[in-house]
Amino acid sequence: MNKKIFKSYLVPGVTAIVLVVVPAVLFKLNILSMYVAGILNLCAIYAMMALSVNIICGITGQLSLGQAGFMAIGAYSTILLNQMAHIPLPLAVIIAALITAVFGFLIGFPTLKLEGDYLAIVTLGFGEIIRVVLTNIKNITGGPNGKSFNTLLTFYEIPKYVILTSVLVIIIIFIQNFIRSSYGRAILAVRDDEVAANANGISVFRYKMIGFVIASFIAGLGGAFYVWHIGFIKPEQASFAKSIDYLIFVVLGGMGSVTGSVLAAYVLTMLQEGLRFLKDFRLLIYPVILIFVMIFRPQGLLGTNEFKFTKIPEYKERIKSFVKKFSKKDKTEKTEAEK
Template identity: 60%
Template sequence: MMNTKKSNFLIPGVVALAAIVIPFVLIRVGLIDAYTSQILTMGGINAVIAISVNMVTGIVGQLTLGQCAFEAIGAYSVIIFTQDVGLPLPVAMLVAPFLAAIFGFVIGFPTLKLEGDYLAIVTLAFGEIVRVVLVNLKAVTGGPNGKSFKYSFMRDDLFWGPAMSYLVSIGMLVILIVLLQNFLHSTYGRAIKAIREDEIAANSNGISVFKYKMIGFVIASFIGGLGGALYAPIVGFIKPDIASFNNSVNMLIYVVLGGMGSISGTVIAAFVLTAIQEALRFLGNYRLLFYPVVLIIVMLFRPQGLMGMKELSFVNGFFSLKSRFSKKAKNEVVDTKKNEGEAE
């Protein structure tokens, strides 16, 4: 029998590898067309940004209404570092999230010391400040018309582009989930969860509330920047509206639908809603009514979201299926022996 440590590593590893490799191969051989691969790729990017929102709202327990400002910082940074500074694209994609994390530290340091929903107000204002700056800084950002990559391998290469876009997007999503789950099960992650449940109790037990809130918020800012760093080279064009309040609310809807505090729930919701939005594109602007309708239904019938605070466990699912099949096989053997005994 597989021991617990080995199964906890092997089963999720096989699932993660399959999620990356199988669709990549199917895209390369043409069984998944470029349009479908783009939907899957955008689902992965949306999932990364939604995890950023969930980190603040669901795990740290603070409301944020401007998380997409960090996505905008990451996206514009990648284009500027690549085209204006001359950094290689992989290096720019690694540097951009750290720049977003620095902004997160600057915003969080004075705000997280306060109580109540001050963070929501500050992040909302910060998102609007970033958007207005991007609109007016025309020489660097292209202004309201946006900024584009002159050449993006993942966008412009018709032969490898769709497959590479999927590989980078989903590969980074898988790495992010693995690292984040390990962090949340560490002493730091448990301290952050304790603060979310009860700040006073956590503080009375020696947990520095401000310190761990800051850690959670800076990590969320980094993840938001990573989402932007993925978005820019894959889509190839960005506008200041990426930092808008509406975009941040859309990401918050993914979190609410999937379950606040549930990483797997957020990922599932991001992929499902991205696919449904594309399926409803024939409705034009009327498809924008879909999100509020879904949100109302979820709030009425399942306010905790799809997964609540639970996580999807492939290990438990594997052993559950294994025990079910073992039980079925055992029953079949017993029935066979019984029938043979009756025949004699």
């Protein structure tokens, strides 16, 4: 029992603390630059958005193309609550996420009765409606020019890193425990087979709604932290292209894999920054990566599995066997070519 507790809680907990504390210390000692801290903060925000999409697409089994709209609602709500209503920033972030969850409920109530492409089209339309509305109410949102958000923490990357990474860890823990709960198992049953789930007394619409509202809440948090990090927001953040970016994280990491989505969000965001010298050509990387993933690993990097630190030796052995397998293929192809 003690060994099980050690593997299940202590190792991931210590790892999470190390991931938060060690980089913060390196930033404080100027070993890592503030530019790197800013990129990691952006990675954490995009990881939240990837988790939001994954809850709907990977865990609930629905296709939503409007998560960027929920992100924009959370961002603008944070600005209005903090600057106009003078609510303290931490409380404003939580209220903004709750407001976004309410919008998720209002949108999900009529739309979640649809399935597949129909649901995707409706959520896509919702995101575009949000973008158009935010563009036209200039007195509140600043119109197409956007709205700035001034707070002291916007200029301090180290406290932001600690807060954002800690919140991301809490969200991951919440989702993992939620999936293992009776509600999570019911949602997974709905994802796998709606007819069978309904026949066993599971309310399909109810559990779809639960997943949709939780995803909206997390997207609202992502939007609140985005405007807090960047200090500026435009209606374009609710565009269809942004929703596709978040969906790419999930497809690459693996539908239904929480750690896979987070890993993909970090890798792709840092890759995009690292290739900034290519200018607009770096945007070609996403489709190229997706093409290779769809050809060689259509289930994503982790599929529906989760990365576990207790299984790192096992992962090393798998990588070694994978490399050996391809090296043997290369040798056989060379010998056949020589013959």
